[in-house]
Amino acid sequence: MVCKRDKKFFMAIRTKNPNSQLVHKSILSGAARFVLKVHKLIVIGTIVITLFLGYSLKNLKINPDIMSYMPEDDPLVKNFDYVGDLFGGNMMAMIVLEADDIFNHQTLKQIAELTEKIQGLDGVQSVTSLTNILNIEASDEGLEIGPLIDPDNLPETAQELAALKQYTLSRDMYQGNIISRDGKETIIICRLNRNGNQIEIARNLKKVVQQLNMRENVYYGGQPFLLLGISDMIIHDLKFLIPLVFLFILITLGIGFQNIPGVILPLLSVSLSTIWTLGIMAMLKVPITIISDIIPVVLFAVGSAYSIHVVTHFQELKYSKDRLKGAVTALTNVGIPVILAGATTILGFISFIFGSYLTAIKQFGIFCSLGILFSLIISLTFIPALIYWSNPRGLKKKKSFGLKTGRLILKEHRLITVAGLLVMMTAGLGIPEIERKVDILNYFRPETDFRRTEMVIQEKFGGSTPIQILVKGEIEAPSTLIRMKKIETFLDSFPDIHNTQSVADLIEWMNEVMGEGRRIPQDRAKVSNLFL
Template sequence: MEKFAMFVQKLRYAILTVVLVLTLFFGYFIKDLKVNADVLGYLPKDDVAANLFNDIGKDYGGNETVIIGLECKDVFTAPMLNKVKEMTDSVRAVKGIGYVTSLTNIIDIKTTEYGLEIGRLVDEYEIPEEKEALEALRAYALSKDMYRDNLVSEDSKATLIVAKILNGSEREEVVKAIREKLSSVPFEGKVYYGGMPVTLGELSKVIVHDVMMVAPIAFLLISLCLFLGFRNARGVILPMLSVLIAIVWTMGLIGLLGYSITLMTNVIPVVLIAVGSAYAIHVVNRINEEIKTDPDKAIIRAMTYVTIPVILASLTTIFGFLSFIAGSYLTMIQEFGIFAAIGIFFSLLLAVSFVPAVISVFRIDSKKVQEKQKGNKLLDRFTSLIENFVFKSQRSILLAWALIIALCVYGITQIERRVDLVDYFKKDNIVQQSEGLLRSKFNGSMPLYMHVKGDIQSPEVLNAMKAAQDFMESYEFIPYSQSVADLVAQMNEAMGEEKAIPDSKEKVQQLWLMIEGQEIMEQLVNYDLDEAVIMGQVNSSDLEVLNEIEASFSKYVKENSTDNCRMEFTGIPLMLKRLDNSIVKSQFYSLILAIILVVLLVSALQKSIVKGLLAIIPVLVTLVALFGFMGLTGVPLDIATVLSGSVTIGIGIDYAIHFISCFGDEYQRSQDIRESIRSAIKISGRAILINVVSVTAGFAVLMFSDLVPLQRFGSLLAVTMLMS
């Protein structure tokens, strides 16, 4: 490494020039960065159920539906029904809206003295005003499954307006226009906004907030930690400047390659600020130490020693991030792992080239550095306390950790998993509030689809669809389902027959003519009448429910599909179940892969399998403590916290690597184990303490994120960094 150090010092001006050019190059492409909060867009392309879900959403509008909830004292009053009509008309007037459904325009099939009548539940031009008529409307609406708990709550205190956004329209702009329109409509009750477009829009806002607010806070907090640790400007400026450049390179590369900022990649700046600064911290610290003995050769001596440990530490972190590729269901998690690893590589490159080049160009006054370090007694006292405690309380330390591990092993058995998208938001967020309304007063908001292919006007296919609906509604967690078979059976009953599918295609076609062209048909059957969907609503995201849906519906589809009626099923519950499976799978594979790679890497570079195994021991203990802490405190395993294990391996082992490397170097000089440990604690311990505090502070800042999983992720890593 001495030759490399001399090479860096010799080409210091060239290195600074190259860094400047690359920073300008990558910085140019930051303008091309776009936010993409569409979690569903990151479903794997080779997943049949995911592709079917996206196709159904596109063809039938399920994923493009905005749900407006209105909460009031009583829906069935003339003023309230007029307000529903006014709001329905306002939403319909928004550019990009296909159809709007509410109590004032929903289809109604009934028998009158004149025979079958297909009209509207409420005549929007003659809304009833008399109490008797309103009470009759209430009784009628609440008697029909099509309306009760779907458009109006059973207690008559809430109603929904459902709007479909046209394909190709800008979802965020349409949702914004709807909210602006309705904000101008006077309403004494409470308005809620839900549906996938609203959820994704809120995610976009959260991502922008985190990028604009959380990363700068992390930058300032870590800068403060570095100043308190080094007590000089270079100790702050060089690590933070190198990490800022790494962020510019990484985010510019994301823009250059055409990728978007997702709810995972938006964390990369914070990760690089917290983790990437560590490598420059160790470089600056070692140079400061070498200045005390030989100011003229400080940079070469420091880089000769510190380059290998820094490279080793960064590679283990890179492997930790790359392990996310294994078993991840959502491609955005894989993207996060890849670009975070690239960012760490950039941080390494800058730490071992740019930082010493800057120090070499701007010569350090060794006396000032030593005076500053002498003035910083706090770290020296703390490292001395650690040194004395380690030598005097070895048994107590081992006993304490044994008790902690035992407690954490129990905690691991208490870990729960969560995959509900709504859980990503804080309690006061509009998505959480809307979901609360939909689950408490309506049939829920998680669609489950049964996709049917065949001659949809065939009695055989319609009966198969009706049987599938009955199967759906046999489960308590699916309170309601709807299909075109429903409408045909209702019309048949209204014609004086039983509520069933007619026995001939001709009769079906006669009934079909009466509902053809109705807006509701666009949601249930395609134009060619050879495909249709059965839509169910699931009111629970419990893992037991998701497991039951996957198992029972897979079996039903397999047993009931025929050549004339082919069935498939998909929906949000199945996507959540796949995500849960991937969380467990990803956690297992990524941890095993990261541990193996780290042990092999450390063993190869240190030329000792023993050192490789020794380096991983504190990390394994930290992992047990991490997952035990999750179980004991109720922090669930979710889309973000699943990453904490591999990150802990990648980052946590850095401390062990630096300590073992320093100990080995000191032992070669003194051949005294006790003295070598003291020296390692004093020299490497100083940088490790600064590093621990800065990394902990950096990840703790994620607790200011508006995304709940990232708050958990930040708090977990802050705790585990201290344990490491």
């Protein structure tokens, strides 16, 4: 069959099996007739389902914990959890205080008060600060171990404060670890329980600091505050991106259709499918992640196409005495293209389920596929049912710029084809230049509080991301401790690794205090005594 479109352009349609095509059309025609006959039931049922799933949205949670995106059976995840359980948690929140000089009585008093309040918070395993970190000194009985600063007897005079500053900055165990090298910043390290609500604990830590009305500049860093920042970022993205994509599609549909039904119906379709998808996520207790927070945007951008096709065909429906027959014809003609378009998109998202390592990406694939399926179903049932119920004779078609655009494309098809190929080839040249980066810090804008905090921690304390290496064996053996020191030296050779510490450093320090030099004792008995 040859269909003439213009003086010079035509489209040939061939089929090898006309009987098969008739069977498919017969099935779709029967399904379309059923949808239109029970149109009221479909509209009411869709509204009921939407209300039910929409009510479930109140239970939708946000999960910003990046570690939870990884499979639980991964060896790295198992080791991470094992080390955390063994040493009292591996989630560390960091609070940095900045002043002209940390070593003044008022600042030390606030640090001591803040340390005490943080220790009383639920979910906090331990706190290390300038006012409770241990110090080792020699005494008549051997070694005297106690806090560097007595919180109940803080230094007040200028001489006492100067002596404390000089001593603290002279010790490698403190400099760059608990106090900056210039004495203007100090860090409070909070080790949190692994099973605690990291985001809630981070919020409580901020509340405690704010209640003290500290005069020093305060920065918050570490993974719990990172999770809090990601959580706020996800909420911001949902509040910003959904209305934005809604507005863009609204404008596009308005220009294309130039009538109210042509604008409202596609937006209604994707809005319903989004509510259904997020509602089912809430019912299944699947939280929103930093990856799946774009699901609504994807559904609006991709899912609107199906209802646009349906609305377009109903606009082209000619008025006739047999209203049902005309509507069935329109829905039948658009059925196969819409179903094929939806099926290919669904299969594309399903590939994430089988080809991804991260559980968050698998969840993204599952619920994007589900959302597209919902959008497809709504477009082929609810939208035609609503059109038929509200205006059985079809939608009035208005002239739009689409016809002129289509003619221009057909007229300049060679030029457009060549230009498209050139763009594709040019873009393909850039594929080998793609770099992989996993620095979460780059997710935040430079002006955000978390980004500024991380820059301060990196500059003054070497960074907030700990690398933990578990050593098993005879830890009290001098040979083991010496190997640990060699590992530290090796790690220090990397430009992005700073302030490596181990129990070997503590043994060296105690040995130095005992007057035997800063080294690992060769006698195992001496090492055992220092451990005691």
